Amino acid sequence: MISQVFVLSRRGDAIVSRDYMMDMAPVSESAEIFFRQLRKHMDDKEDPPPIFKVGKTHYFHVLESGMYFAAATPHDAMPSMVLELLMRLVSLSRDFCGVLSEENLRKNFLLMHELLDEIVDFGIIQTTSAEEIRTLVLQEPAEGSIAPVGPRTGQRISALNAQKSIMSTDRANNSGRDEIFVDVIEKLDVLLNASGFASRANVDGSIMVKSYLTGRPDIKLALNNDLYIGSERPREQPYGYSEDACYLEDCLFEGAADLDLFESEHALVLQPSEGECELMRYRADGVTQLPFRVLAEVDTVSEYKMELLVKVFADYPAKVVASELTVEVKMPVTTSKVHCTTSIKECGQLTDYQPKDQKVMWTFKKVPGKTDYALKASISCDEVVGFQTKRELGPISLHFTLPMYNVSKLHVKYLQILHKDKAYNPYRWVRYMTKASSYVVRIAI
Numbered sequence: 001m002i003s004q005v006f007v008l009s010r011r012g013d014a015i016v017s018r019d020y021m022m023d024m025a026p027v028s029e030s031a032e033i034f035f036r037q038l039r040k041h042m043d044d045k046e047d048p049p050p051i052f053k054v055g056k057t058h059y060f061h062v063l064e065s066g067m068y069f070a071a072a073t074p075h076d077a078m079p080s081m082v083l084e085l086l087m088r089l090v091s092l093s094r095d096f097c098g099v100l101s102e103e104n105l106r107k108n109f110l111l112m113h114e115l116l117d118e119i120v121d122f123g124i125i126q127t128t129s130a131e132e133i134r135t136l137v138l139q140e141p142a143e144g145s146i147a148p149v150g151p152r153t154g155q156r157i158s159a160l161n162a163q164k165s166i167m168s169t170d171r172a173n174n175s176g177r178d179e180i181f182v183d184v185i186e187k188l189d190v191l192l193n194a195s196g197f198a199s200r201a202n203v204d205g206s207i208m209v210k211s212y213l214t215g216r217p218d219i220k221l222a223l224n225n226d227l228y229i230g231s232e233r234p235r236e237q238p239y240g241y242s243e244d245a246c247y248l249e250d251c252l253f254e255g256a257a258d259l260d261l262f263e264s265e266h267a268l269v270l271q272p273s274e275g276e277c278e279l280m281r282y283r284a285d286g287v288t289q290l291p292f293r294v295l296a297e298v299d300t301v302s303e304y305k306m307e308l309l310v311k312v313f314a315d316y317p318a319k320v321v322a323s324e325l326t327v328e329v330k331m332p333v334t335t336s337k338v339h340c341t342t343s344i345k346e347c348g349q350l351t352d353y354q355p356k357d358q359k360v361m362w363t364f365k366k367v368p369g370k371t372d373y374a375l376k377a378s379i380s381c382d383e384v385v386g387f388q389t390k391r392e393l394g395p396i397s398l399h400f401t402l403p404m405y406n407v408s409k410l411h412v413k414y415l416q417i418l419h420k421d422k423a424y425n426p427y428r429w430v431r432y433m434t435k436a437s438s439y440v441v442r443i444a445i
Contacts (some may be wrong), residue, residue, distance in 0.1 A: 001123035002082065002371070004114055005089070006031050008068040012039075015105050020123045024057060030072050034059050036126040036233065038068070044183070045357065051079050064090045065100045073123075077284055081125075082400075088117065088128035095130050095275030098165040104142075107224045111139040118272040130166060130275035141165040166212075166274050178426035180219065180272070182279075182415060183208040186406050187437035188290075194444035196295050203284040203408045204437065211272035211416065216292065221279065222267040222413040233359035246409040260429055282343065284408045291316045291402055291434065294327075294441040298390060301378070306385050308377040308443075310396065313397070316369040316405055327362040332392035334381045343374035351375065387445070394443035402434040 004027050006017035012035035017027040024030065033054055038061075041048040051060050061070040061080045069086045076083050093116055094100040097108045105112060114137045116440040119128060127133060185206050191200040211219070253259060254277060258269035272281060293313040300306050312327060331338060331353070338360055339352035348365030381389060414427050 002071050003073040009102050010066050016112040055093050062086045065186045095166050106393040107142040107349040178213050181210045181429045183431050185433045187435050189437050190439045201287040205282045208370050209272050209279045209281040210276045218271045218418040219417040220269050227266050230356045249285050251281045254279050287407050296443045300385050304381050305380050310375045313372045314367050314369050318370040320369045322400050322402050325364040325367045328397040329360040331358045332389045334383045336382045337380040339378045341376050364435045390445045396441040400436050406432045
């Protein structure tokens, strides 16, 4: 059973909360205890675990869009079930409120309370289906501001259209337009050795569908012809791999998807539900073409000083531009001062040494493909630079977002709307997005 559910801001303010069981401390007190425990982990420079226990109370949480979606209970509850519930709450908040932000959730305070009332009743989960909840919720959404949308061909910003509520009355007033959004999102788990070669390079991907089609017609989505899953391998290349083909280790499909045409055409047929749904989840191992290559060298300049040179190479196509690239370099414990210089001042580069966290942050606003950059850091230490000091240097971590690019080479061949009216031609948007889940580089000593 789940006793309480609440959503907190980064500052610890309660945005919305619900007490289902009344069998523990008030929600305000539980939220304060929960946030105090989070701060304790952060002060110790640790990532707070998704599940922890304080006294007799179990706390569960997920962090999304700068907000903590949390649940609390003194009863024994299945951890995976509670975390899945919180993830569904995140998805439903986005579906019903539109933009998932603190400001927008505060505007939709009453709507969020209705959602919490319908999802859980007296500590027992009732439903997380957007279609079922939509028929029960009466409150109209107060949608947040959305960035302006470009022309129909502007694929990079098209997905901003999807940031609106499924409760929107635009279509009822015939002032909206029918459209469907497909996002191919990939998260990279990469470990590069000191020579710049990949010791681990895995991709966790998903195909997300969000539909605003009148009458909920079926859709047919086709993937690459040269797509191979598991042990499949083309006959003409029994021993090698094609550079242009897509190789996946395994995949998992939405339960309602029709897979009759997948073997022959690599096509999926689905009647998309209201709100966002995950059509396909897949995994690829041993990816060879990585977006960033990093080389690092460290030299001892004097008895108390060493110099670190970091080079970053953007190996993706020149037309692709990465946004919000951050290169994080861990410094030794004995570091007293760090002076950073960059090779060029373009792309909105900023460097910052954070003594409290003992790391250097090298940030870029945007990074075009087929470019390279260098950072030289002069590190002054309180103790004599030795082998142990160099061992404490690193690793290097990268955080970035690459729009309209994916590493696995999985792509949507076509998206067809199976409607009775042949003249029916809604807007179709397909977006590719690659993010760094864990992109770590070792430094040679």
